[in-house]
Amino acid sequence: MTLRDVAELAGVSSRTVSNVVNGYANVTERTRLRVQQAVDQLGYRPNVLARNLARGRSGQIAVVVPYLDTPYFSELLQGIIRAARVQGYNVLIDQTDGDREHERMLINHGSSRLLFDGVIFSPLGLSQQALADRDPDLPLVVLGERVSDGTFDHVGIDDVTASRQATEHLLDLGRTRLAAIGDQPYETGEAAQLRTRGFREAHERRGLPVREDLVIGTPRFNRVDGAGAMAHLLDRDDPPDAVFCYSDLVALGAIHTLVGRGLRVPEDVAVIGYDDIEDGRYSNPPVTTISPDKEMIATTAVERLLLRIGSATAPPGLELRAPHRLVVRESTAGRRAG
Amino acid sequence: MTLRDVAELAGVSSRTVSNVVNGYANVTERTRLRVQQAVDQLGYRPNVLARNLARGRSGQIAVVVPYLDTPYFSELLQGIIRAARVQGYNVLIDQTDGDREHERMLINHGSSRLLFDGVIFSPLGLSQQALADRDPDLPLVVLGERVSDGTFDHVGIDDVTASRQATEHLLDLGRTRLAAIGDQPYETGEAAQLRTRGFREAHERRGLPVREDLVIGTPRFNRVDGAGAMAHLLDRDDPPDAVFCYSDLVALGAIHTLVGRGLRVPEDVAVIGYDDIEDGRYSNPPVTTISPDKEMIATTAVERLLLRIGSATAPPGLELRAPHRLVVRESTAGRRAG
DNA sequence: CATGCTGTTTGCAGCGCTGCAAAATCGTAG
């Protein structure tokens, strides 16, 4: 069942059938109808493989995330898949586990050419330098907290501001001993560092000192890390009365520890998270959080990537900021927020 | 940078380069070395598009799930992706939202041929009949609770037994008023119905009557459904003292409602879930659950699918059962389980 | 009725690889 078969039945050239199938301009209504009829009659469906080869494009984009089972990413992915499909693109999903080598390979087109036409990439293990050293011909959009060097687009929210707002929210509640869970003071921890900066800024604005001993690092941003760090904090002489967690998962882990120790949230310790994942809305108590506009991030990323793929000369790398907002729930405001 | 370029540099035919690149047998060590050197020198990487066209296979499999942000699926997906990659296959992920039409399209090769060589499918909206009416040439492995009609493989756990065990666990705790949340007494709700059957069997074995008014249906298996159904149950004159939830998400939603109403879990109401998602381990309290061996399900599904793809004559459709176990946590056993 | 114009259709080459079968090479035995 090839173009040629359809062409024969319709009494036109195969090139014309191709034109019809692809909705190209300049086809008479008469021929279009005749071809369409033949297509329907034979149940013809184009062979993507051949099309891809001829076009030199795969019609696929890769989305590279560190972890797939992280709700934040799977929620984001849904938006990306939807947006890509609308444009006739398929999405290949890749999980790197933050593995540096794996990440490097992927932004260099993987092990074979043309599997995907571009990448939406959420780096974890990769340094800014490694990003710069990538295959320059592979269209790239970066998510998260990197800064564009001008050769790719970067989509994210304003982390420093968001983190400052989160911290200010805790201060507004009258809390005085604020902890932060999730700092990563090393090269690849830029995301975390921006949040720490926001945390500090909030203190500075109020003229308050940062309780340095309550700023805790974690290797990742999930429940276990949060639970462990919280336990650590509670063992201090002067434990915190509020915690800024660098992700909702961390917050859920922290709450888990708190409740496990018989402490009340938020009465004894207020907890704020980051990401606004669905779990946080149905936890006990529901988690106050910074909510990035994920839909916007997803569509913007896809849009920019396809633009890059489509244009012969690479457009300049943009810094794109999606909006975010503070969503107050019970984990800081208490029952009245529910 | 094509095979031909490499061939020229190495002084062999392009076919030989192809043989080397693909690790085919019958290549002298000497030539292999020479070719490999040329490959490295030129940084040659095969063009997957061309390879796919020539081979008539895309090297991709589609995984079709109803919802991507459901932790159960994203956890399963990770295993599938890993298993597929090992075999040199890529995974295309598709979310259907349970849409019947979308599902039907996908098990008929989508809108174009050869995008994927086979499908791992977790049906939701599709009836048994629709499954049977699919494109018979598309290798298919079904996950979940369908029964194979002999033309595809089916991988799942023994839902009836698992559900019976879950229910028996509640009865063992001395609970007498058992509720079940998640029944779906209609054509496409087979998964739910098997669980309800297990729920009944447990009662029958003990010679106890099923409290029919405490068997609650829900359209889906997530938090909101669980929260709503639980609220509903608590408004009864004679509310349950134990609840069997047909997914962990439902259980989390139910617990949310319970705690919100000031009830204690498990003292007032014991809650058991299904799926053993990570969230359930870090919730308050941690959720007792039926834990399917997801790793096993994933690898089995991939293995069987690739076998189908590889063999000219379709192998018989198998019913494959992955093991499961009951994991007891605090939501039924109380603090001592933690 | 020739001319030029726009709009439509066509033919051909080729994307880069692999399947197939033939050709070349090698090693061994007669």
Place this chain on the structure above:
DNA sequence: CTACGATTTTGCAGCGCTGCAAACAGCATG
């Protein structure tokens, strides 16, 4: 030294489609 089987290498065709540019309308104009 020749013949033969086994192994290694090669040549060719073609997967099914699209890019390109040429060919062919159809139509209005001079």
